[in-house]
Structure formats: C-alpha cells, structure tokens
Amino acid sequence: MEIQGKGYLSPLTEEAxxxxxxxxxxxxxxxxxxxxxxxxxxxxxxxxLVGGILSILIRAQLAxxxxxxxxxxxxxxxxxxxxxxxMIFFFIIPAFTGAANFIVPIQIxxxxxxxxxxxxxxxxxxxxxxxxxxxxxxFNSLPEFGWTAYPPLSxxxxxxxxxxxxxVMGLILVGVSSTMAAVNFLATVFNMRxxxxxxxxxxxxxxxxxxxxxxILAATPVxxxxxxxxxxxxxxxxxxxxxxxxxxxxxxxxxxxxxFYSHPAVYIMILPGFGIISEVIPTFSRKHIFGYPLMAWSxxxxxxxxxxxxxxxxxxxxxxxxxxxxxxxxxxLIAVPTGVKIFSWLGTMWGGSLRFDTPMLFxxxxxxxxxxxxxxxxxxxxxxxxxxxxDTYYVVAHIHYVLVAGSMMTLFAGIYYWYPKITxxxxxxxxxxxxxxxxAIFINVTFFVQHWLGVQGMPRRYxxxxxxxxxxxxxxxxxxxxxxxxxxxxxxNLIHSWKHGEDAKANSWYGDGFHFEWRxxxxxxxxxxxxPPEWEPIIRHHGGTHAxxxxxxxxxxxx
Amino acid sequence: MAAQxxxxxxxxGPGEESLGVTNGxxxxxxxxxxxxxxxxxxxAGYARLRWTPGSDWPFPIEAFGVVGxxxxxxxxxxLICSSVAMxxxxxxxxxxxxxxxQGWMIATIVGGLIFLSIQGFEWTHLILDKWPFLFDSxxxxxxxxxxxxxxxxxxxxxxxxxAIGVIYNTIILMGMRSGKVTEEHTSxxxxxxxxxxxxxxxxxxxxxxxxxx
Numbered sequence: 001m002e003i004q005g006k007g008y009l010s011p012l013t014e015e016a017x018x019x020x021x022x023x024x025x026x027x028x029x030x031x032x033x034x035x036x037x038x039x040x041x042x043x044x045x046x047x048x049l050v051g052g053i054l055s056i057l058i059r060a061q062l063a064x065x066x067x068x069x070x071x072x073x074x075x076x077x078x079x080x081x082x083x084x085x086x087m088i089f090f091f092i093i094p095a096f097t098g099a100a101n102f103i104v105p106i107q108i109x110x111x112x113x114x115x116x117x118x119x120x121x122x123x124x125x126x127x128x129x130x131x132x133x134x135x136x137x138x139f140n141s142l143p144e145f146g147w148t149a150y151p152p153l154s155x156x157x158x159x160x161x162x163x164x165x166x167x168v169m170g171l172i173l174v175g176v177s178s179t180m181a182a183v184n185f186l187a188t189v190f191n192m193r194x195x196x197x198x199x200x201x202x203x204x205x206x207x208x209x210x211x212x213x214x215x216i217l218a219a220t221p222v223x224x225x226x227x228x229x230x231x232x233x234x235x236x237x238x239x240x241x242x243x244x245x246x247x248x249x250x251x252x253x254x255x256x257x258x259x260f261y262s263h264p265a266v267y268i269m270i271l272p273g274f275g276i277i278s279e280v281i282p283t284f285s286r287k288h289i290f291g292y293p294l295m296a297w298s299x300x301x302x303x304x305x306x307x308x309x310x311x312x313x314x315x316x317x318x319x320x321x322x323x324x325x326x327x328x329x330x331x332x333l334i335a336v337p338t339g340v341k342i343f344s345w346l347g348t349m350w351g352g353s354l355r356f357d358t359p360m361l362f363x364x365x366x367x368x369x370x371x372x373x374x375x376x377x378x379x380x381x382x383x384x385x386x387x388x389x390x391d392t393y394y395v396v397a398h399i400h401y402v403l404v405a406g407s408m409m410t411l412f413a414g415i416y417y418w419y420p421k422i423t424x425x426x427x428x429x430x431x432x433x434x435x436x437x438x439x440a441i442f443i444n445v446t447f448f449v450q451h452w453l454g455v456q457g458m459p460r461r462y463x464x465x466x467x468x469x470x471x472x473x474x475x476x477x478x479x480x481x482x483x484x485x486x487x488x489x490x491x492x493n494l495i496h497s498w499k500h501g502e503d504a505k506a507n508s509w510y511g512d513g514f515h516f517e518w519r520x521x522x523x524x525x526x527x528x529x530x531x532p533p534e535w536e537p538i539i540r541h542h543g544g545t546h547a548x549x550x551x552x553x554x555x556x557x558x559x
Numbered sequence: 560m561a562a563q564x565x566x567x568x569x570x571x572g573p574g575e576e577s578l579g580v581t582n583g584x585x586x587x588x589x590x591x592x593x594x595x596x597x598x599x600x601x602x603a604g605y606a607r608l609r610w611t612p613g614s615d616w617p618f619p620i621e622a623f624g625v626v627g628x629x630x631x632x633x634x635x636x637x638l639i640c641s642s643v644a645m646x647x648x649x650x651x652x653x654x655x656x657x658x659x660x661q662g663w664m665i666a667t668i669v670g671g672l673i674f675l676s677i678q679g680f681e682w683t684h685l686i687l688d689k690w691p692f693l694f695d696s697x698x699x700x701x702x703x704x705x706x707x708x709x710x711x712x713x714x715x716x717x718x719x720x721x722a723i724g725v726i727y728n729t730i731i732l733m734g735m736r737s738g739k740v741t742e743e744h745t746s747x748x749x750x751x752x753x754x755x756x757x758x759x760x761x762x763x764x765x766x767x768x769x770x771x772x
Contacts, residue, residue: 114582114585114586115582115586118586179590179593182589182593183586183589183590183593184586186585186589187582187585187586187589188582190577190578190585191577191578191580191581191582191585192577192582193577197577217589217592217593217596218592218593218596219596220593220596221593221594221596221597221599221600222596222597222599222600222603223600224597224600225597225598225599225600225601225604226600226604228601228712228716229601229604229712232708232712238693238694238696239693239694239704239707239708239711240705240708240711240712241704241705241708242604242608242705242708242709242712247703247704247705247708248608248614248615248703248704248705249608249705250607250608250611253604253607253608256603256607257600257603257604260600
C-alpha cells in the first residue's frame, strides 16, 4: 500500500510510505505544529461530540416534566457538570489551540513553534487528563456538584466519592496543558516574527492568540491553586479546612478564586473566535479590517477588564453592596470594547464586495447572535436584576448564546475558512451552507425560549420542573436534537471532503486571502517556508481607497 | 521521527531573533508569570483566611516559638546564599572558567539540599510535637486549624519548587561534567538561574507572610 500526501501530510520516511502504522506513528509523535494542530482539532471534535451527547441526554430528560428518559436523578445531576467540562476544557479551548497551532506560526512567518517538543507534550497531556476527568463514568461514581464544584457540596463530607477526586485532578492536568501551550504561543509570537512583522502588523488572529495566552497564563494558575486546596481538603478531611467553616475556612474564598479564573476563561473561549472573525470578514469583503489598531487594543481592554469583573458571578453570596455596584459598573464597561469590535466588523463589510461563502455566513451569523448574548450579559450584570435571575435558565440561555452562537460559530467559520489550507481540499459548499442554516436556526430554537423560562423562574440544573414550563422545554429539547443532528452533517462534510473534495488552490478564497497562510501551497510544506519570508508592512492611513490597497497588496498571490 | 526544529539550547536560531534573546529565556519568563500567579492564588487564600474578623489566628512568633522562627530565618539565609552561588556559576562560565563554575554549582545545589533538610526537620517537629491534633482527634487545637493547613500548602508548594530546582541544577551540573554544557551555553545556566532566583524571591514572600507578620 502506498501512502500519498501533499505538503506536511506527506510521509517523512520511506518506511512510512508503505506502512500505515509507521505513518500513524509519525503523526502522533510529530513536533510539527501543523500536525499537532490537526491532532488538537481531531481530539476537540471527538470531545465536542461527547459533550453534545451529554447535552442531548439533559435535554431528553427535560423534554417533559417528571422522570422520563433518565430514571436516576443522581445520574442526571452529574450530567450538566460533565457537559460543561467536556465543552469548555476539552472542546472549545483545545479546538482554538489547534487552529492557533496551525495558523499562528505561519502568520508570523516562522518555521514552527518556539518549543516544538513542549508543544507535543502539551497535546499529549490532554487525552490522559480527559480520561482522568471522566473516570467517574467508568467507576459509576459521578460527582454531582456541577462544573463549578462549589464547596461545601464538593468537600469530602458531601461528595465522598472517587469520581470527584479524579475530576478535580483531571482539571489540574488540563490547566497544566493549556499553560504549556500559552507559554509556547507567547514565546513564538514574541520572538519568531519574520522581518517586517512588527507587533502592530500582526494579523488579528495572532493578536487574539497573544491576548488569550496572557489570560491563560495569569488566570489558569489561580484555578490550579483553588483546585489544589480543594484536593487537599478532600484527601485529608481532618487537616485542611480552607473552605470549611468548621475548621475556620471560608466557602466564599473558593468562589473568589474559581471565578478569578472562570470569568477570564469566558474570554479565553471567545477572543480567538474574535480573531477568526477578523480574518474571515476582510477576506470575504475584499477590504482590510476597519480600525485595526482599535481592534487590537479592544482585545487588550477586554482582557484587562476581564480580570476585574469576577464577582458578578457572586452577587447573591452576601458580598457588600458597594463592592457589587463596582463590579456591575466594570462588567457593563466590557460592552464598550466589545461594541468597538462589532462595529469595526460591520465597518469592514460596509462598502465591501461581499461574497457569502460558508465561513462568511458563520461570521455574519456570529455577529448577529453573539450580540444577543452580549446584551443579555449586560442585563445579568445589573445587581438588582441578577438577584432575580441568578441560577435560572436565563443564565443558561446567556452562556449558550455566548458560547454556542459565539465561540462555536466562530470555530465553524475558522474551520471552513482554513479547511482548504489544512487539507488541500475544498469542502462541499452546499452542505456547508445547509449546516450553517440549520445551526443558526436551531441555536435560536433551542436557546431563545430559555430566556423566557429563566425570567419565569425555572432553575438551572434541576432534574424536574413545574409542568407550566412543559411547552417551552419541549421546544428547546426538539431544537437541541436538531442542532446536534446538524453537527453530524458538519463532521461528515469534513471527512468526506478530505477524500473526495476538489483540490484547493494556494489562495483558496478567490485569491482574496491576504496573510502568509494564503501565500503558500495548500497544504503547506513541512517547514512552512522554503526561505525566510519578509512581511511588507500594511500602511494603514486615510487616503488611498481600500480597494486600491487591497489590489496592490494582494497582487501576485492570486491562483 | 518527525520534523525537528532549531535547537533551543544554544543562542538564537533562525527565526528567533525578533527580541534579540533566546526562545528559552522568554519561555522561562512567561512560565514564571504563570508560577507567580499560582503562588498569588495561594497567598490570596491565606490572606483571606487570616484577615477575616474573628479568624482566631495566632501570632506566628508565639505559635512557632522563637527557635522555630530563628531556624527558618537561618534557612532563608541559606537559600539566599545558594542564589548568590548561582550568580557566580554564570559569572565564571562567562569568563570561561568551567572548573570554578562547577564548584559554585555544587555550592548552589548543596544550599538547596540544606534548605530542604531543615524544612523536613521542621515539618516533622511541627507534625509530631506542635500540632498533634492533625492526625489524632484526642487533641484539641488551640487556634484556627487553617494556621497549620495554610502553612503546609504554602511551604510545601514552595519546597516542591526547591526540590525541582535542585534536580534542574543537578542535571546542568552533570551536563557540565560530561562536557555538554560548555562556556558557550550561558543561556542554559542563565535560564536555570532565573528559576532559582524566582524560587528564592517567592520564599522571601512566604517567609514574611507565614512566619514574620
């Protein structure tokens, strides 16, 4: 059997050409950032499906009041936490890390990441840590404290099960993996930029990865410290009382530390998405991004503010009113840089010659629907309103508009956008569009009614609910099944097109791609560049029309 | 095997010169930011538990006894000396005197080992004599139990860093002996030094918080 391939997909040794096993080994042990990126994406896709199945189980149970699909309420209680864990730590964050692995070194004109072996190690920590985190499923010992793991529910007294210990340790491991990746990205972007690639020439996706890496670097260790304290408290119940008032501890302390990570984590999950959208929209509008410096600064502003708002998750814990008002103000302030981004994207599209391929559809859908999530965030930021809405389905609706209509839509935009570059094949455009429309419609069917449920007072994470809520829950459940089914189209399209798709051109999007990744063959070769590239700076000034700039810069890269 | 990239051990390789330093140095600095935040999380937890009204927190000098504080003060001195020795390693290496560099590296490692031994002695003493209530419910604690708990997690996490640093330095020493780390590999030693000084710096903070104030 002869194993063929192009670019970085080609076998590296003679042996690998004939033996599938050797070829596979070359992939699994590769220190090439592009291959590691693909591994990340494959792993994330798998875990995304796992998380999706968990959410289907939740929605199946909630389709009608009373015990139905799941008879065991304890089992149900474990599901929301594991759904969140799978989606946040093993789907969205690794998926963005994978895309960044592939694209960032190319965009800055580097042959690879700064630390290729560290890169491989960071990936290989992930699958074992997923096994550890989900170990409870194999032992039938599932923690029921949700993904937030608030003590005292998560202490030894109330969750005296092994599955909980494994879950906590698994999360510590994921944190290690993602900080390793963050160190690597920062060293890469700081130090491996090619000639002419100054900081304010960096493509915005690379910018977003830099800002995200800083967030990971500063926030994740705080979660690690909280989880370490929790682990010690669980393993030595008579000695450590950090969060247990019985021994002088403080359960609110855990919430402070947890949200000091988990609020920035929301930005860790959305900023790379912003970066992707800032790549997609200029390409399909045939214009440079509107307000580039502000686009970069607004991401920095979001990151800085993101560290100062964590207590808005804790309005109901009895912290002082003055403190809550301060956090409310800071939280609402985040809407400003976010608004700058939204309007800059619209400004980029304004007057452009738009093409509506699947990545662009996802980008536009993202702008529309993420704005809904952003606005419901402003609603929740208000102290007096939040006290009513805390822990209701309104919060569930908000977070899913931000993470599904936000992060996931951007991820789809990015994957469709770079699919020709990664695989060297075009995906099936028709099924891509079908996937977009089904996703966009059923996200709204699934999650929009949840706003209403929340305002009416339906609590989140409950096994059973008032029969008055039955209709809206049924709508939401049906929507979620259709949404999940639509994702199967996506997965099928990716796999099928890799084998049967048309060959992609170097600059796959009508010659309109602008950054380095579109100036090399699809798929790229093993070391990205055959000779050190040089970046011709984009001069962004008022004057020359956008179209002229674009034509001049792109000239010579068509085809 | 797969594509290997430019070595990170020697000076800046191709495509690594944007900031004029090695990747390794930037990697270590960013790692230290991360590590500092881990300690910040633990210290913030400590501060919150201690400075809460009615926390029943003892005054450390009374709880440890004067001898305990003095022993640890001596230990702090040892760790600082070890850090100074690390500076000499780099200084001699840059002048090309690898023999002296090796000697100072041994001094650095011995300093780390003395620190760990004294800390091990202190832990044993505290667990067995001072805080018997930890593992025997027959004894009653005189003050907030978290005084002991935060002590163990802070000094333990720091001690783990010292142990890792000792191993790290030993590996470099072995490299010097086998001729793999020569006078040209100053960045290897400099990066290890960054870590070692950081561990020292963190200890000053931990010592101040846990023992002095």
